[in-house]
Amino acid sequence: xxxxxxxxxxxxxxxxxxxxxxLEVERGEIxxxxxxxxxxxxxxxxxxxxxxxxDAGEIALRGRVVASVPRxxxxxxHKRNLGMVFQSYAIWPHMNVFENVAYPLRLRGVKxxxxxxxxxxxxxxxxxxxxxxxxxxxxxxxxMQRLALCRALVYEPxxxxxxxxxxxxDAKLREQMRVELKVLQRRLGVTxxxxxxxxxxxxxxxxxxxxxxxxxxxxxxxxxxLYERPASAFVRDFLGQTVVLRGVVREPGxxxxxxxxxxxxxxxxxxxxxxxxxxxxxxxGAPAHLAIRPENIEVAGDGRSTPEANTLTGTIxxxxxxxxxxxxxxxxxxxxxxxxxxxxxREWHEGQRLQLTFPPQTVSVWPA
Numbered sequence: 001x002x003x004x005x006x007x008x009x010x011x012x013x014x015x016x017x018x019x020x021x022x023l024e025v026e027r028g029e030i031x032x033x034x035x036x037x038x039x040x041x042x043x044x045x046x047x048x049x050x051x052x053x054x055d056a057g058e059i060a061l062r063g064r065v066v067a068s069v070p071r072x073x074x075x076x077x078h079k080r081n082l083g084m085v086f087q088s089y090a091i092w093p094h095m096n097v098f099e100n101v102a103y104p105l106r107l108r109g110v111k112x113x114x115x116x117x118x119x120x121x122x123x124x125x126x127x128x129x130x131x132x133x134x135x136x137x138x139x140x141x142x143x144m145q146r147l148a149l150c151r152a153l154v155y156e157p158x159x160x161x162x163x164x165x166x167x168x169x170d171a172k173l174r175e176q177m178r179v180e181l182k183v184l185q186r187r188l189g190v191t192x193x194x195x196x197x198x199x200x201x202x203x204x205x206x207x208x209x210x211x212x213x214x215x216x217x218x219x220x221x222x223x224x225x226l227y228e229r230p231a232s233a234f235v236r237d238f239l240g241q242t243v244v245l246r247g248v249v250r251e252p253g254x255x256x257x258x259x260x261x262x263x264x265x266x267x268x269x270x271x272x273x274x275x276x277x278x279x280x281x282x283x284x285g286a287p288a289h290l291a292i293r294p295e296n297i298e299v300a301g302d303g304r305s306t307p308e309a310n311t312l313t314g315t316i317x318x319x320x321x322x323x324x325x326x327x328x329x330x331x332x333x334x335x336x337x338x339x340x341x342x343x344x345x346r347e348w349h350e351g352q353r354l355q356l357t358f359p360p361q362t363v364s365v366w367p368a
Contacts, residue, residue: 002191008057017043019215030192034202035212050077083152084161098132245290266335274363287368296362
């Protein structure tokens with residue numbers, strides 16, 4: 001294990017930025033802190049880096065306690081052997097590429113010959129070979145990103161901290177850098193603690209993700225596990241898009257089996273089946289929410305609704321072509337609007353009537 005947080009709390013005035021957080025990061029993984037602004041993810045990173053003092057709890061790096069309130073221990077940032085890439089990169093503008101990467105080695109008193117060898121090797125790893133003498137301010141955005149990574153990796157840190165490192169790049173370059181970082185991390189075997197609010201970055205890069213809200217860790221798991229089996233309504237709705245329909249439990253069903261829900265509002269009279277979410281079993285008559293990902297809703301038939309098949313009838317209200325698919329707003333029951341993803345292979349138009357199928361195995365039922 002590279003990093004352990006045990007009951008760590010940080011308070012700023014009346015705000016508990018981090019509230020008893022406990023996490024473990026294993027060697028060689030990309031572990032991501034994901035959540036909305038103000039959830040505590042950057043505060044966590046700063047506590048690990050030693051830029052903030054915890055108000056409670058303990059932090060350990062590779063088995064060595066670096067911050068502990070009960071033990072009154074606090075190790076200075078420069079003694080934690082961490083690499084960090086800031087959102088702004090923090091490249092030294094008066095230095096060239098070589099000098100930027102060599103700087104942390106020289107601070108550590110590394111011999112000149114070893115400095116040259118290490119800098120050359122890491123520049124070659126990230127595709128900056130031959131740019132040693134170029135001024136740092138003359139690099140492109142992607143090259144500056146790589147340079148910041150080089151400077152953080154050149155002294156072989158125990159843990160690499162990344163704070164929203166792609167936020168200053170355009171969409172295409174962000175996508176490219178995500179792939180490059182993943183390949184580089186696998187090649188070097190470095191352990192990464194990554195902070196982002198971008199779901200695509202988190203899902204595509206991470207081995208494990210901690211979803212945070214209001215200073216607390218809501219759920220930790222692999223990307224697919226969090227997306228397909230969220231432990232709370234917050235995680236369910238924060239990751240990706242979710243269609244939520246409201247109703248009342250008609251038939252609770254056997255333990256672990258399907259639940260039948262009678263929809264209310266504009267969809268009164270319709271019933272859908274789904275499987276129980278992670279909450280406690282729902283009794284007959286209990287208000288409930290049915291949740292499904294837009295990509296799991298299927299389109300078939302001629303618009304005639306057959307409740308036994310878990311279907312509803314809808315009409316396309318708005319249609320957007322986004323390249324690889326269509327995004328459609330569909331009206332159910334003349335009032336309820338949901339988001340749907342439609343394949344590009346078929347022709348669609350606004351006002352088109354659809355028969356929508358909700359496969360029970362992809363529908364989860366939650367307490368309202």
